[in-house]
Structure formats: C-alpha cells, structure tokens
Amino acid sequence: MPKLPKLPAPPLPPPLREPPPRPGEPGGKAGPIEEAKAAGINVVDWVDERTSLSGAGRWLMFRKVPKGTNWFYTLGSATMFAFLSQAVTGVFLAMYYRPDPAGGAYESIRYVTNEVFLGQFVRGMHKWGSSVMVILVFLHMGRTFFFGAYKYPRELNWVIGVVLLILTMTMSFTGYLLPFDQRAYWATIVGVNINGTGPLIGPYLSDFLRGGSEFGATTLSRFYAIHMLLVPGALAALIGAHLYLVAKLGTTAPPWQKAEKRVELREAEV
C-alpha cells in the first residue's frame, strides 16, 4: 500500500494553544533573577575569553601536593599575608606621614597615633606586623632548610628567598627611622655606621644611605623613598617569582615521609 504523505496538523485557535513557558520556568526566557545569577559567570567568561587567565589560575591553585604535607607548609603563605598586611597598612599610613626632619615627621606620627580614628590600631598593625613578618620569614626559612626543600631543582628559589630576606631586613631598617624619635634617630645613626664598617665600599655605602657625609635634610626622605617605593616594588616582584617557582616545581614531601613501594614489589617481599 503506497504511503501517503503526512499532512501538518491544522493550527489550533489561540485560546486552545498551550501558553509559552514563563520566565524562570524550564525552557523559558531568563528572568532578572537568573540574569543576575549568571552575571558573575558572564563577567568571568568575558575576561577569560580575552585573557585565558582561568588556565593559569587552575595551574596555580589546583596542584598535586605530596603526602605528608602539614601545617609547616603554610609558613610561606603566612609570610606573604604578613607582607600584604604591611603593604595595605603602609599605604594608609602614608596618607598621614610627612618625611620632614625638622619636627614634622614626629608630629605626623603623633597625630596618627593620638588623633586619627583607628590610627593607633593601624600604626600598631604596621609596627608589630613588621616583627611578625621577620619572624615568619625565619620560620619559613628554617622549615625549608630542615625539610631539605632547598635541594635540586629548587636552589634558585632558595636564592630568591635569601634576597627576599635581605629586602625584608632593609624594610625593617629603613622603616625604623620614620617615627623620627630619639630611638629611631640613634638606631639609624648606629645602623648606618655599621654599614660603614665594611672595608672599601663601606664608607661609600653609608654616604649613599645618608645622602651625604652627615645625617642631613634628605636622609629621612631618602629612607622614606627606599622604604615605601624601592624595596616594596622589588619585594612584590620577587614574591611573584618565588610563587611561580613553587607552582612550577611543586612542594617536597617532609623528610620523614617514606616513598610508597609499588604493589607488585610489596607482594614479592612477603
């Protein structure tokens, strides 16, 4: 029997038709709530489509870590957060600080401490945070040393870490002068003269730090510029390099972690 072509169904009159899905129902157009929900994803997608950053993010964040990884491995991140805290509080302290050796510097610090809302707190965070950062740097260094994490192929990361240690010390040294009270002044005199005791280049180094042969009008602004522009830039860049190498090379297992034997070898031993 020859097959007859199937004819389309006659159109239904509008009142009998099924209503289209409402916004928000499955199959319906997106309502404002759905669009708001998708907005964040859309923004991230927009950026990612133009930068391919999500791959880098996944590479950095989702790494395999060795068995036995423990709390000691958080000391590096702790140091970095101490640095970030110093950077943030330092930026806001710079809004009030005046590097004026003829009394203005001391007065501006006194103003921050005694008059500004939360000034004492923010300055305290910066002051005590600097000690915390130095302590954390040394703990992190000790962890790396005692776990043998400086060995091949991570020697370069150790070298960068030592430079970061020196830069952190430079930050502590230059920052100590800024309150410009008696302690700051004399500690800096002593510190600069300790630099001067290095043979041959020592005298030139202390002249460079002071900006002249005596502690003078530009010494304080010189220390301030080194403290808040020169060294933080170098610190941030080197922390980036340090982190890149950590992500690239991975972390080491603690030294007490024994390598697991392969299953077939384990059975043969029994």
Place this chain on the structure above:
Amino acid sequence: MADKRAKQKSKYTLDRQIPGAFDGETVTRRRFMTGSAHTAGAIAAAAFTLPALGFAVGPIFKSTPVHWEPVGPVGSFSDTNYVPVVMTVSPNIGEAGKTTVYVRKFNPAIDTDPYDKGTPFIAISSRCAHLGCPVRWVDAAERFICPCHGGVYDLLGRRVGGPPVRPLDRFYTRVSGEQLEVGPRFSVNSELRRFSPRDPGEPIDGIGQYLYPSRPGAQKL
C-alpha cells in the same frame, strides 16, 4: 656537515646567497634592524636610568662647604676641663642637625703629642668612634663614656676601653676677635695623627686608612 658550516661562515652576504645582497656587504639587513632596535632601546633605558642613578649616588662625591661656627668667648674655656658647646653640623633639620663639642684650652702639660702644637684650643667631637652614639664627659672619672656599647676614652679622646676602633674625632678651631670658632671635623689615629674625617667604626691605624678611604669630596690634609 663541517663543510657546510665552513661555507656558511663567509662574512659576505653575497657569498651566502641572500637575495638582494650587495657586493661587499657583511651585515644582513635583518641583523642590522635587530641591532639598531636593541641599541635604541638601550639608549632610551640608559637615558632615564643613568641620570636617576647619578642623582641618588651624587651626594657621595659632593664636597661639604667649610663652615665655621662661633661657640663662645675665648675666656669661657679652661685648660684643665672640658666645656660642652653645641654646634650645627647639618643645617635646616632643627635639633637633629646639632651636635655637642667638648672644648678645652691647649695645655702644654697634657697635650704633649707633636700634632697638636700650635692649636690654641682642643675641640673634641661627642660622636663615639664605635658607631656614632653621643659620648658624655664624666668629670669625676675624667673619661668620655658612651651610653650605647660602653666605649671609654681618656682626657685626650684616646680609647681606654670598650669597642671603639680609634680616638674621638676633633674639630679645627680658630679665634676670631674675642670669639672661639669651631670649624671642620677631622679624625685622628691612636697616635693622634690627623686624617680627613672618617665615619665611626672605621679604624685608621695601619692598613685601616686604606681600607676605609676618605670621601672623594673631602679636603685632603
């Protein structure tokens, strides 16, 4: 293989069969372009790096102008004990730029070393020769004593104890009318021989004077 390399080594672009080569041309246009781009970049970077560096390093080579400061009438100093006077070593920074100088009249019974002949007044800097803290003349002990790390000096400023590496620095003095004036600083070694001023912590006995050179801007003695 060695043959092929040797052939490519010819310095003439014509020999290397580069299209459009000139007779006698040795640098390809590609290398020339790369080289000039790098040179231009290096010049641009040096144009802002070198002046900035010189700007920061410049103070090392700057000579400090000689400055004489009146500290009091000649009659107010004795030849047996020190009188502290205050002078400015670093202008425009208020209190932080001032320093104490201990002044005493020349006394032939005490100042027997040959280098002090002909100086009517002895002016000793209060800057400790260890690391620069301010020393204090203690009358009862007849010693200069440093509060920071325990440096002790005798009446002539020579080290008698503690970590300092040389005697206390001194200042040139001169009499102008009725006023005593204190001038530029100089350092002395353990025999009180005079040297251009050195920073604290820098020994100038023996090899020390070469290991710790005077600053380029200092007037040589």
